[in-house]
Amino acid sequence: MTRRLLLLLVLTLAVGSSVAYAASLTVSSWHLWAGSQALTKATCTITGAQIDTDVQQKTPTTSYGTATTLELVPSGDSPKEEQVFVQFDLSSCAIPTTGGADSATLSLYLSTAPTTSFNYDATRVTSAWASTLTWNQAQTLTYAGSPTTSPVGGTTSGVQISFPVTVDVDSFIKGGSNFGWRISDTGSGQNAVKDLATFASTDSGANVPTLTINYEK
Amino acid sequence: MKLLAKILGTALAVAATFAATGAAASLAFTSTPLSAGNASVTSCGVASLSATRNVDNAGNVTQVTIPSVPAACAGETLSVTLVGAANASLGSASAVVPAGGGTMSFSSFGATVSAASLLGYRYAVAGA
Numbered sequence: 396m397t398r399r400l401l402l403l404l405v406l407t408l409a410v411g412s413s414v415a416y417a418a419s420l421t422v423s424s425w426h427l428w429a430g431s432q433a434l435t436k437a438t439c440t441i442t443g444a445q446i447d448t449d450v451q452q453k454t455p456t457t458s459y460g461t462a463t464t465l466e467l468v469p470s471g472d473s474p475k476e477e478q479v480f481v482q483f484d485l486s487s488c489a490i491p492t493t494g495g496a497d498s499a500t501l502s503l504y505l506s507t508a509p510t511t512s513f514n515y516d517a518t519r520v521t522s523a524w525a526s527t528l529t530w531n532q533a534q535t536l537t538y539a540g541s542p543t544t545s546p547v548g549g550t551t552s553g554v555q556i557s558f559p560v561t562v563d564v565d566s567f568i569k570g571g572s573n574f575g576w577r578i579s580d581t582g583s584g585q586n587a588v589k590d591l592a593t594f595a596s597t598d599s600g601a602n603v604p605t606l607t608i609n610y611e612k
Numbered sequence: 613m614k615l616l617a618k619i620l621g622t623a624l625a626v627a628a629t630f631a632a633t634g635a636a637a638s639l640a641f642t643s644t645p646l647s648a649g650n651a652s653v654t655s656c657g658v659a660s661l662s663a664t665r666n667v668d669n670a671g672n673v674t675q676v677t678i679p680s681v682p683a684a685c686a687g688e689t690l691s692v693t694l695v696g697a698a699n700a701s702l703g704s705a706s707a708v709v710p711a712g713g714g715t716m717s718f719s720s721f722g723a724t725v726s727a728a729s730l731l732g733y734r735y736a737v738a739g740a
Binding site: 429431432434436496498562563565611 | 653654655656658660661662663664665666667668669670671685688695726727728730731732733734735736737738739740
């Protein structure tokens with residue numbers, strides 16, 4: 396009787412402890428790390444371009460870097476097409492290369508509007524140019540494959556034309572080459588006089604080109 | 613005989629405790645196995661992470677890049693959450709850390725995320 400009871404006791408303990416042992420298996424080396432990063436937002440407005448000029452097909456070797464106006468005539472009026480070039484120095488904003496543009500807007504003051512509304516193409520320039528740029532030299536520059544933006548210019552004088560250029564400025568901040576933009580248009584209106592758009596240049600001293608950058612760092 | 617009865621009583625109580633523990637530990641929720649145990653939780657060597665992001669011309673985030681993921685984290689899962697105001701999640705992404713670690717890039721976050729709304733990132737690296 397005693398032996399049977401002892402045998403029953405041993406079996407019961409063995410079963411109970413083995414079940415409990417199986418239930419206490421452990422994972423020996425679980426890795427877990429969690430962290431966070433906060434971003435700081437700010438705005439920087441650059442008033443006045445580092446360099447701006449226009450180039451004119453009818454005078455292909457003449458530079459207009461010191462003119463108070465930036466003239467634009469559409470390609471449809473060739474051989475009297477005119478294009479605008481503008482470039483900004485972002486160093487005054489002191490944005491670290493680890494930052495980025497949330498939004499960026501180039502603004503040009505349209506002092507004299509054409510009689511026909513055109514879409515103005517802002518195309519990123521990818522090779523260096525100077526304020527002495529001429530039409531012939533502009534033909535040897537390199538450009539992005541398509542315009543960054545093409546806002547409607549309208550026919551109203553005395554207004555700011557805004558060009559969203561966020562993707563380009565984000566690239567500039569991150570160390571991409573910054574040679575600014577070419578403003579041109581591919582439309583065709585009436586003639587080079589009626590289709591002429593005139594913007595204020597930095598040399599005009601008033602309503603100068605601006606670049607506004609909302610950024611994070 | 614009284615002594616034997618006491619021993620048996622104690623043994624049965626101990627056995628019942630083990631069995632109850634075992635039974636409790638083996639409970640399952642329908643089809644999800646439940647196990648209990650101890651785990652030693654450590655990091656795979658991450659001290660900190662810092663992301664940069666690219667945007668399109670509309671200002672929406674197109675890519676988040678996280679450099680310097682330790683090689684020791686290879687095979688584990690890196691998760692990044694894009695955080696907005698009030699610590700709200702704007703989107704998230706995750707991927708297995710490749711062999712050698714290094715730079716990881718994410719381009720899909722489950723939603724369109726405006727860079728202007730993005731106020732930070734949360735990270736997690738987990739794995740066995």
